Amino acid sequence: MSELSQLAPQPLWDIFATICSIPHPSYHEEALAQHILAWAKGRNIDAERDAVGNILLRKAATPGLENRKAVVLQAHLDMVPQKNNDTVHDFTTDPIQPYVDGDWIKARGTTLGADNGIGMASALAVLADDRVKHGPLEVLLTMTEESGMDGAFGLQPNWLQGDILINTDSEEEGEVYMGCAGGIDFITRLPLTREALPTGFSTFKLTLKGLKGGHSGCDIHLGLGNANKLLARFLFQHAAKTDIRVLDLNGGTLRNAIPREAFATLAVPADNVATLKTLAEQYLATLQHELAAVEKNLTQVLEETTSDALPLTAESRDRLLALLNSTPNGVIRMSDEVKGVVETSLNLGVVTMNAEQAEIVCLIRSLIDSGKDAVVGTLTALGQLAGAHTAPKGGYPGWKPDAHSPVMQLVRETYQKLFDTTPNVMVIHAGLECGLFKKPYPNMDMVSIGPTITGPHSPDEQVHIASVGRYWQLLTALLAAIPEKA
Template sequence: MSELSQLSPQPLWDIFAKICSIPHPSYHEEQLAEHILSWAKEKGLHVERDLVGNILIRKPATAGMENRKAVVLQAHLDMVPQKNNDTVHDFTKDPIQPYIDGEWVKARGTTLGADNGIGMASALAVLADETVAHGPLEVLLTMTEEAGMDGAFGLQAGWLQADILINTDSEEEGEIYMGCAGGIDFISTLPLQREAVPAGYETYKLTIKGLKGGHSGAEIHLGLGNANKLLARFLFAHAAELDARLIDLNGGTLRNAIPREGSAIVAVPADKAAQFKDLAAKFLSILQNELGAVEKNTTVLVEATTTDKAALTAKSRDAFINLLNAMPNGVIRNSDAVKGVVETSLNVGVVSMTDESAEIICLIRSLIDSGKDYVVGMLEALGQLAGAQSVAKGSYPGWQPDADSPVMGLVRETYQKLFNKTPNIMVIHAGLECGLFKKPYPEMDMVSIGPTITGPHSPDEQVHIASVGQYWILLTELLKAIPAK
């Protein structure tokens, strides 16, 4: 038995513990999907999959509630795979190791997968718990949300029978979400020229690590450090004066996670090695001064290394460093329509290098399509100046807020009645699948709720235990209160 079994509501936490035990990073959800299919069949529930792998489970209404509007509870199957650099973990094979730390559940050295495992567990717990009263019920579990919303893109009209969709992917108890940002991936590919490292050079690995990282939408306004941008900043300032030869640079692992660490392989003349180390130490002091309020554990390391690879020519080095350093990152504009919410942002998420080219992958988010277009245009212009090839792809729409949504009003009313306080009605600067669901199901009334999760998309991810209990009470009371057709 998992130690989570001592928590309440027990059925939800037991199911979440089981989800943690089955590897399910993006593109590797099949083992978990098969488990859920078998689980649903054992319970005598109707279950099926569509062409893209989404799972749909149906449960008849509780006796006497057959005339209520049908509801679909929705979550996604995959989780973001992020780990600390000193953690040995294969997300495709190893289970997540959750543990209780005071008021929170965390994972040992990795993301927890509470995003969206708690939502998934709550939907399955509703199916399993015969004491929960509800009308006609569906549970929709979508594929590969975190890496491109593949399941939501593939959802076909006519498959769902519900009138109301409750998305379980929000991350703040006491907030009801009625809208979200859309997004688009942007990839810059810069051709590189290389030459042999001159004689008399020493090779070092420059690493920036210890940054918090996190969700590139929900936490983009916090001013966190981006390892890719910090590496570019250092190299732009000092590569020429050191006569440094750049051999390699890699940072970040996911476009939707703020990069926590990155490293560059650099060769410098032996007589400038001490200066290089001194500049790196000074850069750490600068970062501690600038970012110390939000980044407590920033580290800048210089370690001697060896490599047989050739270095970039000075022209290629400068083109690449200039491009990466000039790329905007973070909040571009705050919303006028929704106070306190970011309108448009981007995350310089992944930088990698081969012998022939460097690739920079960004995720752009905006509440409005023109905001996405504006940032795409900026990045295309930079690419043209640097001689890079640019591709924008995987665009997905935002979820337009509906102030007159009946289900949103019902959630607000139910929350107020249960907890004697008014919830916040919010728009989130992150991608929820609701915007995509509106295309095949334009008339469906949608709302998003969830417990408090902090640090999603990073190894600091944790879920607040008490908020899960409150979320469960809200969800089950909401199902009971759904009106007749």
């Protein structure tokens, strides 16, 4: 933590270091929430919580700025828990270990939690630093954004008093976001049948690993490998003709993270072992050629193992592999209205199996409801063909851009004055909570800003130090420039 304490601006980096020291993956944010409440109490900052656990902190205006429009600074409390395969880390008990690497802050073997820890730290730093000038101020910290936006869904009307909301969950300094994609989870459950393994079979574990992974929205257009899709492709091509028996198949850990690893436990006749090894080597070479530009560390490991699990019947195996291989993944369509931005996508995020069924979890995102509905229809149809049970779950709306937003114009003007360049006004292909906030607060003017964060939702996550400084300059200048109420 000493490395971070030497960085500017302060106290933002000190607060972020403290956030890193308190475990806070989705559904395990309570320790961090209690710390923040105690922190606020120690500074005589008004604090309260709602029925779903969201925290609201209030600070009076800087003297002389009482008549300014009230502002809500907003961030979410949770982080995405992802780690490298060789990293020993329990996200519910172990602190994140940030360190300085040149111009960046990274974490040792895990996600850093800069998404949205830097935004949260900036909001708390505004409360802590009396030198920051602002009108009436609220800080809203929401629960469990990364795994379902529970806090945003539970936000009640008439609790917030602000006229303007500044969301801090964007990940590119110099870009200002005025809209985002909506999303929905899609769960497919395929019944499985199993049988005894014939004699004369050898058992192997096939591991596909070394992929970058990443954010299933912001990174979906980069052509990164999806471990679930790549492993399913190999098995679909070779299982029947090589008499591969599938005992287990699983990959990915979160529906909003592009899966970096996938695993299969297989059995093959002893006479086909050499063929399986050759096919695996050839497939690895194929993938390394196809993905050479984006996946430098892709590898595949085939090793002997033992298992008590029964293999799937040939019919059940073929239905599962056909379903996985035919499930679309990645960019479905680019937007016509917002050039260069993905309109509709999906991520085949998690595959798991037990004795009786396989479960496939996808996250669908789209800037338009019809695009989201179309992909739901495709996955529903595939499920019907495979004899699976399907269920869309937890849909949330997008944030429709407002080209006439006053706070958007103010951000543009403030950025231009500070840095002598005009920021890009963007729509992001990711889920920001602003779309949900619009339901209880339809008249609130909203914008989203943040520093540069790369590799979110993966162990490669890092935040650019200098961009945090510029983001802080913009945020504090923006608060000072908020206009008076009409």
